[in-house]
Amino acid sequence: MVTGRPDINQVLSQMREMQSQVQAPKSSVPDVGLGNGEEVQGVERADFAEMLKAAVDNVNTLQKDATQLAQAYERGDEGVDLPEVMIGLQKSSVSFEAMTQVRNKLVDAYEKIMNMPI
Numbered sequence: 001m002v003t004g005r006p007d008i009n010q011v012l013s014q015m016r017e018m019q020s021q022v023q024a025p026k027s028s029v030p031d032v033g034l035g036n037g038e039e040v041q042g043v044e045r046a047d048f049a050e051m052l053k054a055a056v057d058n059v060n061t062l063q064k065d066a067t068q069l070a071q072a073y074e075r076g077d078e079g080v081d082l083p084e085v086m087i088g089l090q091k092s093s094v095s096f097e098a099m100t101q102v103r104n105k106l107v108d109a110y111e112k113i114m115n116m117p118i
Contacts, residue, residue, distance in 0.1 A: 055099060055102070056099065058095065059092070059095045059096055059099045062088075062091050062092040062095050063092040063095075063096065065088055065092070066085075066088040066089045066091065066092040069084060069085045069088045069089075070085050070088070070089065073085045
């Protein structure tokens, strides 16, 4: 049995918890007045640049980890098995492809906005 990998049930429970946090009812968020008669839900805004940087950093970390696993396997280190290496490489590949698609969509959206008539 390979150790060091998260249990699938633990990963699923974490994903469900994050989903429930994202889908929390808006009624639990206090209203904030703007002073002009309008009220806006008091929601913490995520900084897009920080989110993008975190995503890129995550992809970078996955790629570094996969490379280290592959090198450890090539050296013949004990405790590193081939399925673990292949899963790490696939994770880094999929995350890189997803980041590339996000980048392409952002560039496309930017180009559409820049070509809009004034």
